[in-house]
Amino acid sequence: MNNPSSRTVRAGLTAGAVALLASACGGSGSTGASGPKDFSYLSVTENTTVKTALGTLSKDACKAQNKALPLKVETVPQSGLDQKLQLLAGQDALPVQFAAGNAPSLTQQLFKSGKVADLEKELKDLGVLDQLEPAAVSTIKALYGGKVEVLPYEYNIEGIFYNKKLFAENDITVPATWDELVAAAAKLNTKKIQPFSASGQQGWPITRLVSTYLYRSLGPEALQAVADGKAKLTDPEYVEAAQAVADLGKKNYFGKGVGSIDYDTAMNQFLGGKAGMFYMGSWALANIADAKQNKVGAENVGFMPFPAVAGGKGSVDQYPSNVGLGIGLGAKTFDKKTGDWVSCIAKNYGSTALKDHGTISGFKVNTPVEDSTAVTTQVRETVSASKQNVLWFEALFSTKATTVSQTNAAGLATGSMSPQDFMQTVQDALSAQ
Known part of the structure; x- marks a missing residue:
């Protein structure tokens, strides 16, 4: 997000939140017996870049994937994101894709309870793990206990x-x-x-x-x-x-x-x-x-x-470095159609975000894009060359x-x-x- 305050990691889970997650009940949201009915995405109101870029992909590079699994975006104020995720997790109704919680500890708890997909495994199986910049992977693992639990729709050094x-x-x-x-x-x-x-x-x-x-x-x-x-x-x-x-x-x-x-x-x-x-x-x-x-x-x-x-x-x-609000994917809704969407995103999001929004993501830029400034080119090259990154004081x-x-x-x-x-x-x- 372009709001710098979103990059500051907030609190861990409260005892009540953990209890809520542990008491998951039945129900599968938009997921039927044959898998999810749409590519549902829970975003934060303050961030318009990701949903706009995904909308562009749904009409262009990922048109076929969108026809098979239509993109459906819902937004919630960032201040209410954690509570919303905890509620949905308790109902076993997490969307296919969602803005991760303000604190990595929330996503880690969801991951440990089997609700968040292991994206390193999924991307490797899809053959697109190499579409993530090594520096972004390093940052994600540093934040999420050595696991790739989110996608880097935004990446900042x-x-x-x-x-x-x-x-x-x-x-x-x-x-x-x-x-x-x-x-x-x-x-x-x-x-x-x-x-x-x-x-x-x-x-x-x-x-x-x-x-x-x-x-x-x-x-x-x-x-x-x-x-x-x-x-x-x-x-x-x-x-x-x-x-x-x-x-x-x-x-x-x-x-x-x-x-x-x-x-x-x-x-x-x-x-x-x-x-x-x-x-x-x-x-x-x-x-x-x-x-x-x-x-x-x-x-x-x-x-x-x-x-x-x-x-x-x-x-x-x-x-x-940081990945802003990373994007997680539900473990139970990660089927073939979801995988097709994720593969398309991995190959095309980096170019779309840079071309249309001037933002650097943690995905590789596969389509040549003319940078608006020399310093943007310099930073992009720095990101691509970087192998090990560190966090910030309060991370x-x-x-x-x-x-x-x-x-x-x-x-x-x-x-x-x-x-x-x-x-x-x-x-x-x-x-x-």
């Missing part, structure tokens, strides 16, 4: 967008290390140019700097170790990451009033040429390609990976810990909260899970 013109005018080369990044920020700052644009109000653009620093310094398992109880955010090497980000704020590299800056304002600061760098996900490509929003010109925007940390165990080609957190992290991020950036206190506060919330 994160990194630092930068103003190529400002870099050239100030003799700045693309930083390869954290020290070089700090030096570049210092040079911009001396020229009265804000080094970084960021939303302290959202919080997550700040915390993702912390997590990516951790992935570069400690390696790709840094936050999994915290989730597993093998490490704590209060350990010295973890606090070091928060300190590095706090140091940027202490030098005013995020500009004035970062704590009150919202997402749109941060985006406009960068696209208006008022900031040299902007840590963000590839969903920003749509904004970058929009001439009305982008005052610096798409040709003047570059993309670089988060730099290496001296002596670190991580690699710069391990990009933080494995509970709702409470996520809220605590993001609401206190501004304090870390402005200096009103010390790195030690920030990490302690979040760790306390994690320990209370």
Whole structure:
């Protein structure tokens, strides 16, 4: 989804939800004795891209599949998605295809109870598993306990967008290390140019700097170790990451009033040429390609990976990534007609989404599509070349810990909260899970 907040993983299942899933009763929704009567798809109201792209496929590349199993779309507000899925699962009436829950834990519970299809097996049997980008598969498995439980109708990687013109005018080369990044920020700052644009109000653009620093310094398992109880955010090497980000704020590299800056304002600061760098996900490509929003010109925007940390165990080609709201398929309704639809989607969705919507999915682009900008081409090539990706700071957190992290991020950036206190506060919330 183009709503960044949809990318933040929410809560796990409540005891009541688990009980509801366990008490599945009879009934099969639109599924008859001969299989599903339609290619039913439960979407979220806020996301129009996927259902529109599927509609296009149903009239074009997947016309035959749609004739055999007509596409039928139902929508529900994202805030009500989890409850809707739990209700349908309890009635044994999940649709053929559905937007996965806001938290991976919901989909994992449905999978373990036999209600969600094992898509790695199904795609392999259909001969189309190779139509998923390896990086997307890596991300899905990281989120869903090593299983491919959803399809990546959306795929985003994160990194630092930068103003190529400002870099050239100030003799700045693309930083390869954290020290070089700090030096570049210092040079911009001396020229009265804000080094970084960021939303302290959202919080997550700040915390993702912390997590990516951790992935570069400690390696790709840094936050999994915290989730597993093998490490704590209060350990010295973890606090070091928060300190590095706090140091940027202490030098005013995020500009004035970062704590009150919202997402749109941060985006406009960068696209208006008022900031040299902007840590963000590839969903920003749509904004970058929009001439009305982008005052610096798409040709003047570059993309670089988060730099290496001296002596670190991580690699710069391990990009933080997500699949937005992945799409799951019901296990009981995955018959031959459903398989035909999924095969067609796997082969054609990537091209349709890119051509019609300018969005990057986790499917390969098999039909040549002319990118709107050079930076879009760069990101697409980066996605295709990437083999192992990492998650984001709150990906494995509970709702409470996520809220605590993001609401206190501004304090870390402005200096009103010390790195030690920030990490302690979040760790306390994690320990209370």
